[in-house]
Amino acid sequence: MTAERTAPERLTEDQAAAELARLAAAIARHDRLYHQEDAPEISDAAYDALRRRNDAIEARFPQLVCADSPNRRIGAAPASGFAKVTHRVPMLSLDNAFEDADVQAFDQRVRRFLGLGADEPVPLVAEPKIDGLAIALHYEDGRFVLGATRGDGTTGEDVTRNLATLRSIPARLKGRTPARLEVRGEVYMERADFLALNRAREAADEPVFANPRNSAAGSLRQKDMAVTASRPLRFFAYGWGDLAEDLGPTQWACLDRLDALGFTTNPERKLCAGVDEALGLWRAIEAKRASLPYDIDGVVYKVDRLDWQARLGSVGRVPRWALAHKFSAETARTTVEDIVVQVGRTGALTPVANLAPVTVGGVVVSRATLHNEDEIQRKDIRVGDTVVIQRAGDVIPQVLAVDLDQRPKDARPFDVPTACPVCGSAAVREDGEAVRRCTGGLTCPAQAVERLRHFVGRDAFDIEGLGEKQIAAFFEAGLVRAPADLFRLEARDATAEPRLAEREGWGTVSAANLFHAIAERRRVPLARFIHALGVRRVGEGMARVLARRYRTFAAWRSAMDAVARGDADARADLLAIDKVGDAVADALAAFFAEPHNERTLDALAAEVTVEDAEERAAGTTLAGKTVVFTGTLERMTRDEAKARAEALGATVAGSVSRKTDFVVVGSDAGSKAAKARELGVTTMTEDEWLALAEAALGGRPPPAGRGGRGKWRGTS
DNA sequence: TCCCCTCGAGTTCA
DNA sequence: CTCGAGGGGA
Known part of the structure; x- marks a missing residue:
């Protein structure tokens, strides 16, 4: 009897490995025949049988799942032949709010940032947040030329041909059109259409979709555009990316303009005079949620005035001028089958609950992090307990509470480990810290x-x-x-x-x-290199800060060596950097004091070329300068001043040192201005600073984030 | 000294 | 995504 017919559980490990390899090759071949050559050799049913067999063996021998498992390949390379598209203006995600207080805080933040008085309302555009797929549509001279998925926000997939089949996506724009226009919005499927589609699929013995969102996603990523055309997809426009000319002075006016150009904007959208009115709309939309023909998961608020949006800018991947106010997430009940302990890169021991699998928000969840021992104690979670879980922000499973009525007598409290579960070294919790760490x-x-x-x-x-x-x-x-x-x-x-x-x-x-x-x-930018070392407290952001300050690997390393030796000047230099405090300095000193790490660095230096950090915003007269703001600024808020300065390539420091180039002195300035005089650092007024910034800018708009020069980079 | 904000380090599932 | 802790302004 060949191994092929043997039930997975009766295979030896060697047989299983051999068969997995054979299956992987066969599936890859049939994938290619089907997708790229459009000439399948076997029926779909036969293909499915191969996949099922592969999955069954993988389930039985998880240790054999390898890099080229068919299941991995699908996830890794959405290979089915969509070209990659780089978004010239990144597609940001939104900050989330779950309670009225979060929304009020957003309003406060915006007002503080803009320097508005408490009685000046910030008009907001509110509209339902559609549970679909974010899409970018590019038009040139009024013609639809490119459509792409959001992807990771920077790079998505080119699905132009499929999008062109949607009725609500005009092939040509109406009226007077900008030379270049990128419209953003959501592709979705109405619930009724989704149900009808699933009924048809069921009748045809095809697998059904879990929800309208998955259904829309699956329909859009079809190789055969005829299939997409047959699916009832729709599109709501809600924003824009790259533009040749402004669409209007406000969000609201721009949405009207999008309507006029032939797009559909959400009919529920409303211009609210202030945050209270917006909250009222949220409640109204929540009440009619079930009667809307499509799924929504909240309401999005956007600051109406575009000049304010521009001033607010964004932090990381999140704009400061928009907020998603979510409806409360779906919860589910399940039991805690076990609590295991994981060991992280820094030795942090993290308790994780293994749960009886349960469906929440359309996904089967079987694990949830419990963060740390205090958290377990606070919620009094024990093995055997029935717990209420939700997916926080609809993603990460989270244990909300324990149902004490359901607690079995033999429920076992979590044993706090005193030793690392992997290496057995002592596991200790430093004073004042929440995490316990392996000392190995x-x-x-x-x-x-x-x-x-x-x-x-x-x-x-x-x-x-x-x-x-x-x-x-x-x-x-x-x-x-x-x-x-x-x-x-x-x-x-x-x-x-x-x-x-x-x-x-x-x-x-x-x-x-x-x-x-x-x-x-083998060539790597300094910031990435620093981040890669995994020094405690030095993440992506801090690594960039350090790279920007020290410029070269050699300079950074010798400075850090000096800090580790206890050189006071070197330490002072390090601490003078904005965002570097004692904790970070200590962490770096500890890292460089470790001979093992020194050897790691020597060995790496012999293998890779570390590229010097580039000057940011090179060319402006402020590039590389260090600026300190002090006192009360009249014409702009501190945050704004800082964001502006950084956009021009300057570093904003918190305190005055010999390294400071300018100190901008507002009214009521105190010790920092005095220190500047003492050290002989150039000081200037706010107006002088603004003039300087203006001159540095040279009339050009502030540089956009890093990313593609040229057109959409077609990698892959 | 306190509070706010940002960043780091942890984690889930498709 | 969330929690905890560091950094920096007030």
Whole structure:
């Protein structure tokens, strides 16, 4: 009897591995025949049988799931042939609010930022937040030329042909049209259409969609645009990206203009005089939620005046001028089957609840983080308890409360670990800290592996094809113990036994791909490099700050070495940087005092080229200058002044030092102005500063974020 | 010294 | 996404 017919549970591990490899190859081949060559050799049913067999074996032997598992490949490469599109203006996400108080706070924040009085209302445009897919539509001279999904906000997929089949997306705009226009909005499916579609699919013995959102997503990402055309998709326009000319002075006027151009905007939209009226609209929409023909998950508020929107700008990926006020999330009840402890990169021990699987908000949830021991105590969560869970912000599962009436007699409280569950080192909780940490450092395999994962992660070295499994396997096999080992992998592999390509889960192609991905990262910007090291308290933002200040790897390293040696000047320099305090300085000193880390750096320096940090906004006269604001500013708020200065390439510091270039002195300035005089640092008034900023700008609009020059970069 | 805001580090599931 | 802690303004 061939292994092929054997029930998965009766396969030996070797047989299973062999069969998985065979299935992966077969499925990949049929995928290609189906998607790219449009010439399937087997029926869909036969194909499904292959997939099911693969899944069953993977479920039985999870340790054998490898990089080229068909299930992974689908997620990793939405390969079905959509080109990538880079959004020239990133598609931001929205800050969320769940309660009236959060909305009031938003209003306050906006008012404070703009320097408005308490009695000056901020008019808001409110409209339902459609539960669909965010889309960007590009028009040139009135013609629809490109449509893309949001993707990660920076890069999405080109689904132009599919979008062109939607009635509510005009192929040509009406009336006078801007030369270039990017309209943004939501593609969705009405509930009635969704139900009808599912009935038809059921009748045709096809799998049904879980909800209208998934249904819309699935319909849009069809290879065959005829299929998309047959699906009842619709589009609401609610915003814009790249524009050749303004659509109007306010959000409201722009929405009217979009209507006039031939788009559909949401009929529930309303211009509210202030936050109270907006909250009233929220309640009205919540009340009629069920009677709306489409699913919504809240109401979006946007500051109406576009000049205010521009002044407010955005923080990270979130605009300060918009807010999503969500309806309360769906909850579910389930039982806690176990509480396990995970070890993070810094040794943090995190308790996680294993739950009896339950569906919440359309997804099956089986785990939820419990954060730390205090949290468990506060909520009194025990193994065996029935708990109420929700998906916070509709994503991350969260335990809300315990149903004490349902507590079984034998419910077991969580045992606080005194030793690391992985390496057995003592697990201690420092005074005043909420987390307990494994003290094993890099001798703890869990920490070592997590650090490597961080090193190759997307925000750090970004090495493709190295996930948790692969890193763990390499570590286990002794191939990669420290970051530099990655860069020696290929050379070492030439003489290794067995070769990587002969290892389980790898083939010649995947091995070559990996070596290629690693080789591509031998040049790395300083900020990424610093972040990759995983120094405590030094994340992405801090790494950028440090890179900007020290410019070169050599300068940074020697400065940090000096700090570690206790050099007071070096430490003072470090602390003079805005956002660097004692805790960060101590963390860096501790890292560089560790001989092991010094060796790691030496080894890495021999393998990679660290690129010097570029001057931000180079070319403006303020680039690289350090500015300190003090006293009360009259013409702009502090936040605004700071955002402006940074956009011009300046660094805004909190305190005056010898390194400070200008001190902008507002009214009622105190010690900082005095210190500036004492050190002989240039001081100026607010008006002088504004003139300087204006001159630095040279009449150009502030530089947009980093990203593509040129047109949409067609990678992939 | 206190409070607010931002950032870091943790985590889920598709 | 959330919690906790650091940094910096008041």
